[in-house]
Amino acid sequence: MLSSKRQAVFALTLTGLLLPFLGMAQTLAGRVIDAANSTPLIGASVIWLGTSQATSTDANGHFTLSPAPSGETAVLISYIGYKPDTVQVQGRAHIVVQLRSATAIQEVTITGKQDRYSALTPTNSQVITAMDLTKSACCNLAESFETNASVEVSTSDAVSGAKQIQMLGLDGAYTLMTTDNVPALRGLATPYRLNYLSGTYIDAIDIIKGTGSVLNGYESISGQVNVRLKDPEKTDKLLVNLYGNSLAKWDANVNTSFTLTPKLSTVLMLHTDQLNHRVDNNKDGFLDLPLGKHYNAFNKWRYDTGKQWVAEIGVQALSETRTGGQVGYRSGMPQEEGSFYGTESETERVSGFSKTSYTFKNKPYQSIGLILSAARHDFDSHYGPRTYDGYQNSGLANLIFQSAFGNTAHTYKTGVSYQYEDFQENLAGQRLSRKERVPGAFFEYIYQNSTNLTLVGGVRADHHNLYGWVYTPRFNVKYDFNPNSILRLAAGKGFRVANPIAENVASLISNRAFYFQNNLQPEKAWNLGGSFTQYFEVGERKGAFITDYYYTTFQNQVVPDMYSSPYQITFTNLNGRSFSKSFQAEVQYELTSMLDMKAAYKYFDVRTTYNGELLQRPFIPNHRAFLNLGFATPFDKWRADLTAQWFGTRLVPSMEHDMNQHESAIMTRTVHPYAVFNGQITRAFKRWEVYLGGENLLDHKQKNPIIAADRPFSQEFDASMVWAPVIGRVIYAGLRFTLK
Amino acid sequence: MKTLKIWMLSLVLTGLASVGFAQGGKKGEEVKIKTSAVCGMCKATLEKGLAYEKGVNKATLDVDSKVLTVSYNGEKTSLDKIKKAVNELGYDADNSPATPRAYDRLDACCKKDAVH
Numbered sequence: 001m002l003s004s005k006r007q008a009v010f011a012l013t014l015t016g017l018l019l020p021f022l023g024m025a026q027t028l029a030g031r032v033i034d035a036a037n038s039t040p041l042i043g044a045s046v047i048w049l050g051t052s053q054a055t056s057t058d059a060n061g062h063f064t065l066s067p068a069p070s071g072e073t074a075v076l077i078s079y080i081g082y083k084p085d086t087v088q089v090q091g092r093a094h095i096v097v098q099l100r101s102a103t104a105i106q107e108v109t110i111t112g113k114q115d116r117y118s119a120l121t122p123t124n125s126q127v128i129t130a131m132d133l134t135k136s137a138c139c140n141l142a143e144s145f146e147t148n149a150s151v152e153v154s155t156s157d158a159v160s161g162a163k164q165i166q167m168l169g170l171d172g173a174y175t176l177m178t179t180d181n182v183p184a185l186r187g188l189a190t191p192y193r194l195n196y197l198s199g200t201y202i203d204a205i206d207i208i209k210g211t212g213s214v215l216n217g218y219e220s221i222s223g224q225v226n227v228r229l230k231d232p233e234k235t236d237k238l239l240v241n242l243y244g245n246s247l248a249k250w251d252a253n254v255n256t257s258f259t260l261t262p263k264l265s266t267v268l269m270l271h272t273d274q275l276n277h278r279v280d281n282n283k284d285g286f287l288d289l290p291l292g293k294h295y296n297a298f299n300k301w302r303y304d305t306g307k308q309w310v311a312e313i314g315v316q317a318l319s320e321t322r323t324g325g326q327v328g329y330r331s332g333m334p335q336e337e338g339s340f341y342g343t344e345s346e347t348e349r350v351s352g353f354s355k356t357s358y359t360f361k362n363k364p365y366q367s368i369g370l371i372l373s374a375a376r377h378d379f380d381s382h383y384g385p386r387t388y389d390g391y392q393n394s395g396l397a398n399l400i401f402q403s404a405f406g407n408t409a410h411t412y413k414t415g416v417s418y419q420y421e422d423f424q425e426n427l428a429g430q431r432l433s434r435k436e437r438v439p440g441a442f443f444e445y446i447y448q449n450s451t452n453l454t455l456v457g458g459v460r461a462d463h464h465n466l467y468g469w470v471y472t473p474r475f476n477v478k479y480d481f482n483p484n485s486i487l488r489l490a491a492g493k494g495f496r497v498a499n500p501i502a503e504n505v506a507s508l509i510s511n512r513a514f515y516f517q518n519n520l521q522p523e524k525a526w527n528l529g530g531s532f533t534q535y536f537e538v539g540e541r542k543g544a545f546i547t548d549y550y551y552t553t554f555q556n557q558v559v560p561d562m563y564s565s566p567y568q569i570t571f572t573n574l575n576g577r578s579f580s581k582s583f584q585a586e587v588q589y590e591l592t593s594m595l596d597m598k599a600a601y602k603y604f605d606v607r608t609t610y611n612g613e614l615l616q617r618p619f620i621p622n623h624r625a626f627l628n629l630g631f632a633t634p635f636d637k638w639r640a641d642l643t644a645q646w647f648g649t650r651l652v653p654s655m656e657h658d659m660n661q662h663e664s665a666i667m668t669r670t671v672h673p674y675a676v677f678n679g680q681i682t683r684a685f686k687r688w689e690v691y692l693g694g695e696n697l698l699d700h701k702q703k704n705p706i707i708a709a710d711r712p713f714s715q716e717f718d719a720s721m722v723w724a725p726v727i728g729r730v731i732y733a734g735l736r737f738t739l740k
Numbered sequence: 741m742k743t744l745k746i747w748m749l750s751l752v753l754t755g756l757a758s759v760g761f762a763q764g765g766k767k768g769e770e771v772k773i774k775t776s777a778v779c780g781m782c783k784a785t786l787e788k789g790l791a792y793e794k795g796v797n798k799a800t801l802d803v804d805s806k807v808l809t810v811s812y813n814g815e816k817t818s819l820d821k822i823k824k825a826v827n828e829l830g831y832d833a834d835n836s837p838a839t840p841r842a843y844d845r846l847d848a849c850c851k852k853d854a855v856h
Binding site: 686 | 787788791792793794828841842844845848849
């Protein structure tokens with residue numbers, strides 16, 4: 001009896017004690033601390049997941065979050081310099097959250113499925129994930145963009161097999177390319193640069209539209225493509241990939257990684273691709289694809305103490321030869337009437353980079369980093385009778401200090417940089433050379449309130465030894481109406497010194513004379529734009545809608561005019577206007593648990609003043625559409641992908657000149673729309689994956705891509721007037737072997 | 741007498757062992773393994789990883805209890821092999837610890853001491 005009374009009292013007391021907690025069960029209190037040393041994090045953001053109800057931590061890391069508006073049970077905790085965490089808090093009134101510091105060098109770990117459209121970055125960014133990369137033929141960077149709508153890849157001419165990217169309707173040269181956030185493959189490497197990074201080297205690719213950050217220099221105008229290379233710490237022990245296609249081109253890749261000590265790890269990546277078989281499917285007497293041998297090795301090291309110091313070193317060496325032209329051409333044949341027309345190029349390139357960063361003790365938001373990189377690019381080539389050879393030596397040093405004013409709502413990055421470039425080009429006896437020495441300094445301020453607003457303002461000042469002071473301001477704003485509706489605005493200036501020959505190698509495969517206006521000036525442009533992202537859920541399936549608009553206007557541009565005359569290409573400074581207006585709307589939605597859909601529509605209006613007349617840029621269609629269907633059975637054992645790209649009508653130059661017409665007008669004609677389909681099926685086993693795919697499945701080809709293909713030494717000969725695929729349907733198969 | 745007892749005992753034990761073995765060799769086996777999984781991402785990793793193991797029909801992780809229920813074909817695989825597979829994915833399986841390299845490669849949120 002006594003005991004039951006005691007029990008009752010105990011129960012009552014317990015209820016009494018618990019009642020206040022039950023009553024306010026919805027209000028959440030807690031503390032956010034650093035996982036490594038348990039120090040409180042001040043100003044960390046705590047938000048009910050999927051709502052805009054948020055708070056931030058006080059000077060001791062404590063927070064109180066008012067009840068969730070509609071019964072949410074999870075909170076998202078984020079803090080600059082730390083990995084955000086989602087915590088289930090159902091039935092809990094108090095939580096302690098430990099956040100882990102993100103390593104000081106900007107790098108994100110990719111594991112399995114990742115959001116393709118980041119909700120966190122202040123810039124309009126997309127990610128091509130490791131999984132996306134296996135959706136198309138592995139081989140190199142060019143194919144990596146196949147399942148992405150924002151970056152276009154086009155064939156530059158009908159002979160060299162070179163591919164170029166385009167963003168916002170602008171040439172790839174206006175896109176800054178970086179590997180692990182270090183500028184790479186610039187300048188004279190441009191013509192074949194997409195070949196130089198094998199698909200198996202790549203962990204993921206970030207695509208940033210608009211001018212981006214000032215940290216990486218003044219060059220990006222239309223955007224940035226950052227290739228994240230495999231991380232020595234996280235990548236597989238062994239990866240072997242073999243690929244072969246119906247043109248008898250084959251690729252082989254081997255990646256191997258070692259963890260030498262708990263702090264030191266390395267990955268060695270090897271690649272070769274070879275084509276030894278002559279293919280002329282369109283019967284124009286020219287090889288559809290040049291014969292080639294390419295050897296490429298990349299070695300990356302990472303030293304991570306797990307505390308303050310992180311260092312990375314990477315070195316790459318490659319050698320590539322290509323032989324193209326008429327089917328009968330053999331290396332060394334004379335390049336004159338009566339012989340066979342041929343092109344040959346030999347490239348050797350070595351490059352290296354190092355990144356070292358130190359994060360201050362007990363100040364995870366404060367760090368200092370040094371980036372060093374150097375490259376030598378050496379090439380020797382001839383396109384018919386025209387020889388083109390040269391080299392480029394580059395060096396870059398970039399010191400970045402990152403910290404906060406008071407609390408982490410106000411952070412900044414500042415630093416100094418020094419860029420050295422030594423260019424030397426010989427075009428058929430004409431010598432062009434220049435040396436650039438560019439010291440610079442930059443400052444970037446980032447304001448981030450704890451809920452929904454991020455402002456980034458950056459400016460850099462560089463002193464160019466040839467062109468004087470260069471000022472580059474850039475701004476980014478990100479505003480979240482709610483966590484599912486995000487607006488981004490960007491404005492910025494870009495500056496670059498053009499390399500007219502390297503950026504127009506296609507025109508070398510013609511008998512046009514190259515004319516350069518005296519004192520070609522650097523290119524300068526403003527880029528303004530913005531994007532709106534809406535994440536949605538229909539029938540419990542998630543989707544995203546992204547729309548963006550960018551306007552790029554050039555203050556100066558080196559305009560290649562190959563349209564006014566069929567016999568020459570003239571490079572002049574812009575005299576008038578040149579702009580690009582680009583609009584894109586994209587929707588991604590999971591149709592069923594196994595079927596994912598991505599569709600996009602793009603509109604481009606790109607105009608340039610040629611010879612005093614503002615005209616549509618030839619070859620760029622106004623309308624484009626893109627559709628990607630991705631199918632995967634549970635656990636991705638079977639995967640199938642189908643991508644369709646549709647290109648609307650476009651203007652192409654008509655090279656049959658009527659001598660009675662006045663010389664300045666570009667004669668154009670309209671060509672029909674067409675679509676290209678690519679598909680791939682993959683079957684995964686525990687360690688093996690086999691894939692079978694096809695590119696250009698409908699076998700759409702441009703008729704007569706080479707003008708005067710039968711008279712390659714005549715003045716009319718021109719292989720650069722290409723707007724549709726030159727190679728027809730290609731079937732490929734391959735296998736991957738992975739040891740984790 | 742004593743020796744006989746020992747003999748008998750051994751016989752019984754052998755019998756039991758073979759019964760045990762026979763049971764382990766049946767087609768529709770099910771086993772529950774306590775793992776070190778802590779989050780939804782671990783669930784995805786484990787369930788996907790085991791789907792690629794020979795002889796495993798189905799694997800389901802209950803995140804709250806950390807118990808992984810595996811139904812498998814005992815003629816093609818064994819409990820030891822399944823546990824080893826779990827270890828190689830970076831997780832402890834009952835008393836058998838995770839492979840250190842695999843554990844290191846896990847995302848921070850999937851590590852044992854991650855706070856959730």
